[in-house]
Amino acid sequence: MSDLQALTLRYxxxxxxxxxxxxxxxxxxxxxxxxxxxxxxxxxxxxxxxVESRSNPDSPLHQRSAEEISDVLLYLxxxxxxxxxxxIDAANRKLDSAEKRFPVDQYLGRAPDKTQVQ
Amino acid sequence: MSDLQALTLRYxxxxxxxxxxxxxxxxxxxxxxxxxxxxxxxxxxxxxxxVESRSNPDSPLHQRSAEEISDVLLYLxxxxxxxxxxxIDAANRKLDSAEKRFPVDQYLGRAPDKTQVQ
Amino acid sequence: MSDLQALTLRYxxxxxxxxxxxxxxxxxxxxxxxxxxxxxxxxxxxxxxxVESRSNPDSPLHQRSAEEISDVLLYLxxxxxxxxxxxIDAANRKLDSAEKRFPVDQYLGRAPDKTQVQ
Amino acid sequence: MSDLQALTLRYxxxxxxxxxxxxxxxxxxxxxxxxxxxxxxxxxxxxxxxVESRSNPDSPLHQRSAEEISDVLLYLxxxxxxxxxxxIDAANRKLDSAEKRFPVDQYLGRAPDKTQVQ
Numbered sequence: 410m411s412d413l414q415a416l417t418l419r420y421x422x423x424x425x426x427x428x429x430x431x432x433x434x435x436x437x438x439x440x441x442x443x444x445x446x447x448x449x450x451x452x453x454x455x456x457x458x459x460v461e462s463r464s465n466p467d468s469p470l471h472q473r474s475a476e477e478i479s480d481v482l483l484y485l486x487x488x489x490x491x492x493x494x495x496x497i498d499a500a501n502r503k504l505d506s507a508e509k510r511f512p513v514d515q516y517l518g519r520a521p522d523k524t525q526v527q
Numbered sequence: 528m529s530d531l532q533a534l535t536l537r538y539x540x541x542x543x544x545x546x547x548x549x550x551x552x553x554x555x556x557x558x559x560x561x562x563x564x565x566x567x568x569x570x571x572x573x574x575x576x577x578v579e580s581r582s583n584p585d586s587p588l589h590q591r592s593a594e595e596i597s598d599v600l601l602y603l604x605x606x607x608x609x610x611x612x613x614x615i616d617a618a619n620r621k622l623d624s625a626e627k628r629f630p631v632d633q634y635l636g637r638a639p640d641k642t643q644v645q
Numbered sequence: 646m647s648d649l650q651a652l653t654l655r656y657x658x659x660x661x662x663x664x665x666x667x668x669x670x671x672x673x674x675x676x677x678x679x680x681x682x683x684x685x686x687x688x689x690x691x692x693x694x695x696v697e698s699r700s701n702p703d704s705p706l707h708q709r710s711a712e713e714i715s716d717v718l719l720y721l722x723x724x725x726x727x728x729x730x731x732x733i734d735a736a737n738r739k740l741d742s743a744e745k746r747f748p749v750d751q752y753l754g755r756a757p758d759k760t761q762v763q
Numbered sequence: 764m765s766d767l768q769a770l771t772l773r774y775x776x777x778x779x780x781x782x783x784x785x786x787x788x789x790x791x792x793x794x795x796x797x798x799x800x801x802x803x804x805x806x807x808x809x810x811x812x813x814v815e816s817r818s819n820p821d822s823p824l825h826q827r828s829a830e831e832i833s834d835v836l837l838y839l840x841x842x843x844x845x846x847x848x849x850x851i852d853a854a855n856r857k858l859d860s861a862e863k864r865f866p867v868d869q870y871l872g873r874a875p876d877k878t879q880v881q
Contacts, residue, residue, distance in 0.1 A: 446561060453554050568798045665870075728825065
């Protein structure tokens with residue numbers, strides 16, 4: 410069993426033990442995920458003079474970032490679990506298609522233009 | 528090597544091959560993540576009569592959900608990679624503390640009240 | 646002067662008085678907005694037995710909702726101000742086009758299908 | 764009647780005409796709002812060489828920004844309408860308290876530290 414699967418099963422058990430499974434419909438989990446993404450965004454919302462401290466694992470910003478990334482990851486894999494989606498498989502398929510969609514020679518050093526793409 | 532680490536390294540290589548690493552500062556990655564979370568939210572924004580179809584892996588909703596979950600996961604692990612954070616470790620530490628913070632006997636069937644907590 | 650313009654000018658002055666204008670580039674304001682949207686989402690993340698209390702202006706949920714909606718609105722009009730956008734004009738143009746895009750007879754009681762639209 | 768109230772009433776009528784009011788419960792509106800915030804974030808997700816073009820009202824970025832800001836504003840005032848909240852009043856109260864919470868002499872040129880505040 411992979412480590413992400415193990416984490417998914419651990420969180421599933423945590424939820425079942427508390428009978429929280431019934432709160433974990435997709436819409437509720439997405440709203441909860443949005444809450445955690447908001448906390449992550451807040452950490453980086455103002456201009457960033459703390460660049461150096463970020464690589465320092467003891468800095469408050471590094472520790473808070475790790476916590477918020479965890480919270481987002483946990484709700485995301487719980488959502489995938491509830492929907493019966495294997496996120497690693499799905500993400501690898503996404504990279505398969507991204508590799509074709511953005512050929513190295515056309516996109517070297519150039520980000521896709523979002524004002525044109527959509 | 529775990530499967531999430533393998534995915535992280537694959538995405539890192541994908542980024543380096545296109546010289547996109549320089550776009551991948553934390554703020555840019557968080558904004559990109561927010562864009563994907565928005566697409567995920569859109570799928571579930573209106574009331575949900577498609578409950579059955581969700582478990583059907585061939586339904587459009589299931590397939591779109593898998594894609595958007597992938598996109599969120601990819602930006603999230605890229606952010607963790609850039610910040611030097613191991614998301615599996617961090618999430619397991621989060622669950623360690625959640626297990627203590629929400630004892631089964633006090634929180635059985637009861638979600639924490641967000642209007643009081645904060 | 647309209648009340649939204651008055652609010653915009655009040656917030657502009659609040660920012661200038663504290664020399665916070667230099668933090669208010671578009672990316673920073675969007676990240677701040679995301680933080681507030683996260684707090685709004687958190688209030689409604691779990692299933693909602695508090696429907697009645699919502700209409701009661703003294704309920705904690707009502708008061709917290711008003712605060713978070715304010716926070717989102719303030720960052721949104723600050724962003725529009727920084728970008729030189731009149732949000733009321735722009736929103737009225739949006740409704741002009743929505744009225745054409747979604748004719749009453751075709752969309753009566755039917756939400757646009759997000760799994761097909763995109 | 765103020766222009767934001769007029770916009771609120773226009774959007775209310777637009778919704779009622781299509782019988783979309785029944786989709787507009789708070790959770791649905793917040794998810795829809797998140798979708799639009801995601802589209803706004805996408806426009807600014809990569810580093811921003813288009814600073815000049817932003818002030819040009821004919822640039823694609825300016826026009827797309829106006830559209831996404833409108834979409835966020837419309838869902839936000841619809842949510843406030845459904846909840847019975849006056850967003851202008853609430854935002855003015857927020858600024859009242861922000862003016863006290865962040866005295867000019869203590870916060871001149873200094874953003875609140877989000878890694879400490881929470």
